[in-house]
Amino acid sequence: MSATLQIQIEKMIYGGDGLARHEGQVVMAPYVLPGETVTVALEPSRKGLLRGRVQGVDTPAAERQTAACPLFARCGGCHYQQAPYQLQLAWKRDILREVLRRVGKIEAPDDIPTLSGEPWRYRNRIQLHAAGGRLGFLEPGSRALCPARACPIASPRLNQALADLSEMARAPRWPPFLRSLELFTNETAVQLNVLDTGRPLARHFFDWCAERLPGASEPLEYPTRDFCFRVGGRSFFQVNRFLLDALVDAALADAQGRHALDLYAGVGLFSLPLARRFPRVTAVESTRSAAQDLAFNAARAGLPVDVRQASVETFLAELPQAPDFVLADPPRAGLGKRAVRRLVELKTPLLVIVACDPATLARDLALLAAGGYRIDSLTLVDLFPQTYHLETIARLRWTGA
Ligand SMILES: C[S@@+](CC[C@H](N)C(=O)[O-])C[C@H]1O[C@@H](n2cnc3c(N)ncnc32)[C@H](O)[C@@H]1O
Structure with a gap:
């Protein structure tokens, strides 16, 4: 039997957990709120960190609310349904500040404007997993299936497709070796991408999907x-x-x-x-x-975009002259040293980074600041309500080293 502890949560940290201290040691626990006293069962420690599974909330915070989804805390997809939406946004601003300070030694501006939209039914893409004739999501931190027939953060069309596919998964025709798939929708058509199969799927599986998921489409418009x-x-x-236009408008303001x-x-x-x-746009992907x-897409819109299929690092290394504006929207790994070094050499007047990981953003911003860029503003864009994930738009101006 694992040891239990009673802890009081100080604050939320990046990754979804709340943080507490017990006899000088940090203890983390999910699905809590700051100020709460909870009893946790300690899990086997990873990297010397103590983490507990909440067994009971002894003193709930006034803001605690009942999760909207019956699978909350059993499904690994959401982390924040115990908190009202405005509180989730406040946590994310505090976490962004804290990560920038800790990782990048950067003080965020006092004001972090926030763009948010409808906090439910927002996802246009979900990953599903299959096992034993059932379909669903994964349990927290695990490869085990959490069977689900609905998801409140997924769009109505995806929920319909999830219900249809769940029926199909119970039929003998369902390929038992199909382990995961992804659905993407524009609310009319649904694109089905097979992610993990033990072997190639037969054509009749896709014919069956096209029959049962009307509007199945590849590619999707x-x-x-x-x-x-x-x-x-x-x-x-x-x-x-819900936030596609707002994200673009905010990132390109003053470009x-x-x-x-x-x-x-x-x-x-x-x-x-x-x-x-801009009369000239170069896009690197x-x-x-x-x-x-x-x-x-550019040709269809009649817009002259010079598309380079290349890595950003290679492209920047060969770029002879500084552009007037750079928009960079890297994956979770961030820009990295090579790209940052070159952006510092280029002295671009306005650089906007759209970042989905605050820690790699903090590392990149620290290097850019040391190289002569000044952070003009940070905007939180809440692309992932009910989860700990946060998107940041960082606007930087070249002011000289
Ligand atoms: C976060 S997505 C952003 C895409 C786009 N800006 C958008 O908002 O739809 C990052 C994109 O960068 C591409 N990518 C990842 N690493 C790259 C690299 N080193 N050089 C160029 N593109 C890269 C990925 O294929 C992906 O399309």
Whole structure:
């Protein structure tokens, strides 16, 4: 039997947990609120950190609320349903400040404006897992299946598809070796991407899906306020269907000049609006399918985007002249030293980073600040309500070393 402890939660930290101290040691626990006293059963310690599973909330915080989803805490997808939405946003601003200070020694501006939208039914993409004739999500920190027939953060069309696929998974025709798949939707059509199978799936499985999931489509056409994006099965697209326009508008505010770079461009979510403002836009994307979608999307919109299928690092190393504006939207790993070093040499007047990991953002910002960029503003964009994930737009100006 594992040891139990009673702890009082001080604050929330990045990753979804609350943090407490017990006899000088940090103890972390999920699904809690600051100020609460909870009893936890300690889990086997990883990297010397103590983490507990909550057995009981002894003194609940006044703000504690009942989770909307009956699978909350059993499914690994959400972390914050115990808290009202405005409190989740306040936690994220505090966590962003704390990570920037701890990792990058950076003091965030006093005001962190926040963009948020509908906190439920927002996801246009979900990953599903299958086992034993059942479909669902994964348990927290585990590969074990949490069977689910509905998800309150997924869009209505995805919930419909999840219900249809759950029926199909119970049928003898369902391939037992199909372990995970992904659904992506524009609320009309659904794109089904098989992620993990033990062996190739027969054609009749896809015919069956097309029959049972009306509107099955590959690639998917995704409309935004100003454009339509073709998104192939292997191409990235933002998952929050309510905040696409707000994200683009906030990232591109004050972008002007002759030449803009869109680094880590995906299918062109930022490149196309940039091409309406700048006479010259160069978009850099390493994945072949996304770069092809981007070229198609720009041509269809009649916008001249110079698409380079290349790694950002290689592209920047060969770029002879500084552009007027750079938008960089890297994956979780962030920009990294090579790209940052080159951006420092280029002295771009305005650099906007759209970041999904505050720790790698903090590391990149510290290097950029040391190289002569000043942080003008930070905006929190809550693309992932009910979860600990947070998106930040950092606007930096070159002020000289
Ligand atoms: C977070 S997504 C952003 C995509 C796009 N800006 C959007 O908002 O839809 C990051 C993109 O960068 C691409 N990528 C990852 N590493 C890269 C690299 N080193 N060089 C160029 N592209 C990269 C990925 O394929 C992905 O499309």
